[in-house]
Amino acid sequence: MFHSIEDVQSAMEGAQYITDRSIATLLYLSLKLGKPILVEGEAGVGKTEIAKVLAQILETKLIRLQCYEGLDVSTSLYEWNYPKQILWMKQAEICEAPQQAVVKEIFSPEFLIQRPLLEAIQSHSPNPPVLLIDEIDRSDEEFEAFLLEVLSDFQITIPEIGTLRATQRPWVIITSNRTREIHDALKRRCLYHWIDYPSFEKEYRIVLTKVPAINKTLADQICSFMQVVREKDFYKKPGISETLDWANALIQLHRDHLDRSAVEETLGCILKHFEDIRKMREGGLDTCLGALRKSD
Amino acid sequence: MDRDSDLLKKILLFSQTLRKRKVGVTVDNTVDVLRGISFIDIRERNDFYHLLKFSFVSRREEMKLFDDLFEQFWSFETGMEPLARKGDESQDFAEEEGEALSPGGQTGGFQIRDWTDQFGEEGSHEVASVAYSPDEILREKNFGNLQTEELKKIKEFVITLSQKLARLLSRRWKRGRRGDRLDLRRSIRHSIKYGGEIVELRMRQSKPKPPELLFLCDVSGSMDIYSQFALLFIYGIQNAYPHCETFVFSTRLSRITPLLKRRGFEEALSLLSRKVLDWSGGTNIGAALHQLRENHCGLLRSGRTFFLIFSDGWDRGDSALLDCEMKNLKKKVRRLIWLNPLKESRYYQPLCRGMATALPYLDDFLPCHNFRSLNNLAHLLA
Numbered sequence: 001m002f003h004s005i006e007d008v009q010s011a012m013e014g015a016q017y018i019t020d021r022s023i024a025t026l027l028y029l030s031l032k033l034g035k036p037i038l039v040e041g042e043a044g045v046g047k048t049e050i051a052k053v054l055a056q057i058l059e060t061k062l063i064r065l066q067c068y069e070g071l072d073v074s075t076s077l078y079e080w081n082y083p084k085q086i087l088w089m090k091q092a093e094i095c096e097a098p099q100q101a102v103v104k105e106i107f108s109p110e111f112l113i114q115r116p117l118l119e120a121i122q123s124h125s126p127n128p129p130v131l132l133i134d135e136i137d138r139s140d141e142e143f144e145a146f147l148l149e150v151l152s153d154f155q156i157t158i159p160e161i162g163t164l165r166a167t168q169r170p171w172v173i174i175t176s177n178r179t180r181e182i183h184d185a186l187k188r189r190c191l192y193h194w195i196d197y198p199s200f201e202k203e204y205r206i207v208l209t210k211v212p213a214i215n216k217t218l219a220d221q222i223c224s225f226m227q228v229v230r231e232k233d234f235y236k237k238p239g240i241s242e243t244l245d246w247a248n249a250l251i252q253l254h255r256d257h258l259d260r261s262a263v264e265e266t267l268g269c270i271l272k273h274f275e276d277i278r279k280m281r282e283g284g285l286d287t288c289l290g291a292l293r294k295s296d
Numbered sequence: 297m298d299r300d301s302d303l304l305k306k307i308l309l310f311s312q313t314l315r316k317r318k319v320g321v322t323v324d325n326t327v328d329v330l331r332g333i334s335f336i337d338i339r340e341r342n343d344f345y346h347l348l349k350f351s352f353v354s355r356r357e358e359m360k361l362f363d364d365l366f367e368q369f370w371s372f373e374t375g376m377e378p379l380a381r382k383g384d385e386s387q388d389f390a391e392e393e394g395e396a397l398s399p400g401g402q403t404g405g406f407q408i409r410d411w412t413d414q415f416g417e418e419g420s421h422e423v424a425s426v427a428y429s430p431d432e433i434l435r436e437k438n439f440g441n442l443q444t445e446e447l448k449k450i451k452e453f454v455i456t457l458s459q460k461l462a463r464l465l466s467r468r469w470k471r472g473r474r475g476d477r478l479d480l481r482r483s484i485r486h487s488i489k490y491g492g493e494i495v496e497l498r499m500r501q502s503k504p505k506p507p508e509l510l511f512l513c514d515v516s517g518s519m520d521i522y523s524q525f526a527l528l529f530i531y532g533i534q535n536a537y538p539h540c541e542t543f544v545f546s547t548r549l550s551r552i553t554p555l556l557k558r559r560g561f562e563e564a565l566s567l568l569s570r571k572v573l574d575w576s577g578g579t580n581i582g583a584a585l586h587q588l589r590e591n592h593c594g595l596l597r598s599g600r601t602f603f604l605i606f607s608d609g610w611d612r613g614d615s616a617l618l619d620c621e622m623k624n625l626k627k628k629v630r631r632l633i634w635l636n637p638l639k640e641s642r643y644y645q646p647l648c649r650g651m652a653t654a655l656p657y658l659d660d661f662l663p664c665h666n667f668r669s670l671n672n673l674a675h676l677l678a
Contacts (some may be wrong), residue, residue, distance in 0.1 A: 028335070181536050
């Protein structure tokens with residue numbers, strides 16, 4: 001376990017996650033207080049990455065629950081193994097086993113398929129696992145309410161079996177792109193942090209760490225270009241993951257500096273919307289490149 | 297020991313201050329902070345700041361306010377514990393703060409430039425002006441005739457309404473004997489009474505996809521106060537319901553979905569008046585629709601869109617273009633709704649050119665001049 005914020009930060013950097021002190025503090029406090037973390041921020045600023053890094057530095061398992069519209073208990077918590085149940089019943093019928101025993105049997109944990117939430121609660125690994133609940137804003141409100149129940153007591157009631165209590169509390173990280181507001185009750189239960197797009201310096205360090213093959217001039221140009229692009233009014237502003245994709249793409253194309261043709265060839269790495277790309281081609285490109293030259 | 301209890305008191309006081317400024321701090325949050333201070337070095341300003349921020353703040357809009365209050369409340373000297381700035385007098389802190397922000401009340405005619413003033417900070421004490429109508433009357437009252445104090449109240453109504461609507465829109469169905477998907481879990485449970493033979497099938501209805509909303513709001517001079525309320529209503533939905541897009545237009549079209557999101561309404565409005573420049577120009581609805589189709593055609597792809605236009609229909613553009621665009625639009629959307637603040641009057645007839653052109657293509661033509669009419673709209677959508 002970690003004894004100071006510095007410990008956490010250096011462990012994170014050791015795991016190649018470049019961060020400022022705020023996120024290290026967030027993880028440290030979450031570990032000490034045993035509170036879930038809720039991180040919000042634009043797409044691609046490294047929210048999900050936090051959970052991965054946390055699992056890595058705690059040397060434990062990462063259990064991920066990806067949320068989507070219509071996510072329900074049977075896909076997030078548990079499901080009975082129906083084919084197995086049916087086979088079992090058929091077999092019992094042939095063997096003429098007593099009905100009571102069969103019922104008891106087919107609703108035993110052996111017939112239960114664990115989904116992420118149950119898996120996190122029932123984990124028997126030496127270290128508690130990290131539970132990542134990704135993009136919770138995409139799930140329905142009813143699921144959120146259900147999650148609230150799970151997160152407050154870390155226990156789950158299955159009607160046929162009874163209440164299952166967590167042997168050890170998982171470390172919980174919830175992320176949201178904030179397409180809708182998360183309910184207050186859930187928020188108040190968590191340590192909250194909003195992650196902004198990175199500053200130039202931070203992004204520069206990230207690029208150098210994650211794309212070791214890059215030369216410093218190109219990294220510098222890419223990061224300044226991104227800073228300008230994010231100020232523009234696009235549908236989807238590019239995040240850090242786009243920056244990294246772009247850097248890799250430029251290296252594959254053997255580019256060592258940014259110019260008009262290089263950007264045009266690889267525009268699809270940064271902007272993912274037809275309208276955005278068109279807007280960029282019609283003038284945006286010149287201002288972005290212009291800003292680049294000024295900063296040189 | 298004494299020093300500890302002193303710090304504790306100050307933290308409690310700070311949490312109260314936040315609560316007074318509508319940052320929803322719970323007792324749990326305060327307990328977290330008190331537990332947290334034993335794990336960090338509270339002489340480090342930055343760490344102390346983060347502990348308080350992570351625990352007390354829970355939405356992005358609150359961050360700026362928190363930062364300001366933190367700055368004002370806590371003072372740090374190197375190597376010392378954080379001190380509350382005003383010492384014992386800090387009791388009055390919260391109240392003083394509230395008043396410093398008040399822009400003072402005003403009544404009468406509205407200009408879009410004044411918007412941010414009217415929807416002043418929640419904590420501000422505006423000078424209550426003349427009569428104050430009871431809720432019921434208030435709901436019926438035309439937006440154009442509201443007094444400052446009533447504006448505040450109606451603002452709350454509208455926000456609550458839009459959030460309720462967002463909740464209704466995302467509600468879905470499942471289970472039932474009929475339906476299109478087999479519910480194996482329930483079928484097997486029911487099979488037990490037949491000795492394991494699945495006699496009765498239990499079904500599940502697939503959840504219907506939620507509708508998409510597209511708001512197109514006229515912000516030209518003639519709409520003024522009505523577009524404020526339309527935008528407030530839209531703002532509430534935009535922040536609670538994911539499938540929603542907002543555009544404003546007068547002579548030119550602007551997509552403002554990202555402007556409305558993730559910030560307070562006042563901030564959104566001031567951004568809006570700064571970024572969307574041609575506020576009080578004339579109206580050209582046809583051109584706006586054309587621009588929408590050209591540049592944002594992807595938005596109407598699903599065919600599940602409720603398309604809502606807030607405008608009084610005083611169109612200065614080409615009516616042939618408007619006709620053509622309305623015809624086009626009609627084919628692509630699930631429902632085409634026009635909200636016109638002038639429609640409240642019994643004597644109103646949709647004779648002005650823009651309105652007359654658009655009318656044949658509309659599924660609904662509704663008023664939007666008071667809270668009641670917005671409420672009716674919400675019922676129609678849900």
